[in-house]
Amino acid sequence: MPGPDIHVLSAGSALPGPAVDNATLAQRFGMDTLWQQWIEVFIGTRARHLALDLESGQLTSTLAELVEQAGRQALAAAGLGPGDIDAVVLGTATPDQLMPATVNIVADRLGINDVRTYQLQSGCSGAVQALDVARQILLAGSGRRVLVLGGDVIARFYDVTADLRKLPPAQLVNYVLFGDAAGAAVLSTEPGPGSAVVRALFTRLVGLGRPPGATLEWFGPTDRDSTRPAATEDYKAIEQHVPAMTGEVLEELLTATGWSPGEVDLLLPPQLSGRMTRLITEKLALPRAGEVTVVDEAGNCGNAIVFLQLERALAKLGAGERAVGVSIESSKWIKAGFALQGGGGESR
Missing domain, CATH: 3.40.47.10 (Thiolase/Chalcone synthase)
Known part of the structure; x- marks a missing residue:
């Protein structure tokens, strides 16, 4: 059941x-x-x-x-x-x-x-x-x-x-x-005023054999004097892989929900930078989806960004309306996504 x-x-x-x-x-x-x-x-x-x-x-x-x-x-x-x-x-x-x-x-x-x-x-x-x-x-x-x-x-x-x-x-x-x-x-497990039902959600590691696109070190007493930089970002690799991975996540979400691209009302795209977010959104070409973005004014704030988007999406999502969210991690290449329906999802 x-x-x-x-x-x-x-x-x-x-x-x-x-x-x-x-x-x-x-x-x-x-x-x-x-x-x-x-x-x-x-x-x-x-x-x-x-x-x-x-x-x-x-x-x-x-x-x-x-x-x-x-x-x-x-x-x-x-x-x-x-x-x-x-x-x-x-x-x-x-x-x-x-x-x-x-x-x-x-x-x-x-x-x-x-x-x-x-x-x-x-x-x-x-x-x-x-x-x-x-x-x-x-x-x-x-x-x-x-x-x-x-x-x-x-x-x-x-x-x-x-x-x-x-x-x-x-x-x-x-x-x-x-x-x-x-x-x-x-x-x-219970709806509330202004809530949205989760229609699909997944996260998957896909970085087998692929070098990390980002690193963040944690230095301890034995290696704090290392010459390794504390943080690095392979922006070219990210530009190469993230748009394609985003398209794959969207396709999987649409398949899981049975929604067509024209039935998506809101898109919560990956938020690496303002420029890349715009390029990804244009490539996805969802015909009527409004974009929920915060990266232009908040920067890429890591694990907070999805919640900042959700806060805005819940305020916009009407009863029965559909939203899809995509998150891509470049550290060892993880693709993740979710689909929501407004108003407790009374209609599919």
């Missing part, structure tokens, strides 16, 4: 500090106007939020603080309290510490106790992996409501003393692509 419908009741988000535009970033690092124009033309991201004071290099927000804020928003939007939650799942590439797990710190701050907690270590697609774990918990009958969290503080890997004019492209691009943020959603 099929399991119960799984509903996204609400979503919330948290962005640290004011937006940092390209002019501010260029001025801080002593780059000229040509560099600023390069960001706008070839990256296409206008601003990002950073949990970092660019002058001092000091962090202004921890991941736990941002995730807590997003979690509170999602719970309030769903009309729920800490005692209504049966499990908590967090996806992140940048936990505050190896131990204790950030998910447990956040649960404690939210007043959630005596429940299952899971922390998934992953890049951007960790958000969909976390949604998938929550969905499986609910389908197994192990609870009625799960708080799903995602976020990253990538600015902690910035070296504000670096001379960007001397950095290779694989390191330089990180200073302009990424932003810091957190997001949250509540999944339930």
Whole structure:
């Protein structure tokens, strides 16, 4: 027998500090106007939020603080309290510490106790992996409501003393692509006001034999003096593979739901950069789908981006309307996606 419908009741988000535009970033690092124009033309991201004071290099927000804020928003939007939650799942590439797990710190701050907690270590697609774990918990009958969290503080890997004019492209691009943020959603076996039902959801590793497209190191006492860069991004490999992988995810979602391209009302595309998001959206050519994008103003904020999109999508999705979301992770090449239907999905 099929399991119960799984509903996204609400979503919330948290962005640290004011937006940092390209002019501010260029001025801080002593780059000229040509560099600023390069960001706008070839990256296409206008601003990002950073949990970092660019002058001092000091962090202004921890991941736990941002995730807590997003979690509170999602719970309030769903009309729920800490005692209504049966499990908590967090996806992140940048936990505050190896131990204790950030998910447990956040649960404690939210007043959630005596429940299952899971922390998934992953890049951007960790958000969909976390949604998938929550969905499986609910389908197994192990609870009625799960708080799903995602976020990253990538600015902690910035070296504000670096001379960007001397950095290779694989390191330089990180200073302009990424932003810091957190997001949250509540999944339930019961619908609620403004909720959407999950019609399909999957995540799959597809990187067999393919070199990583991105790396993020965690240095310890024995290797903290390594000459390896803390973060790298193979932007050319990402430009080559992500559009095709996005098309594959969309095709699989449409097959799973039985929807045609013309029946999709909202598209939540991968959010690496403003330019790539636009190219991918044009290539998918969904004839009537509105685009839900946040990367132009928030940057690529890793595991938060899907939740920022969900927050906006839930506000737009009418009863019976259909949305598809795609998330691609380049670290070892994971493709993930989900399909939602508004209004509890009364019509298919």
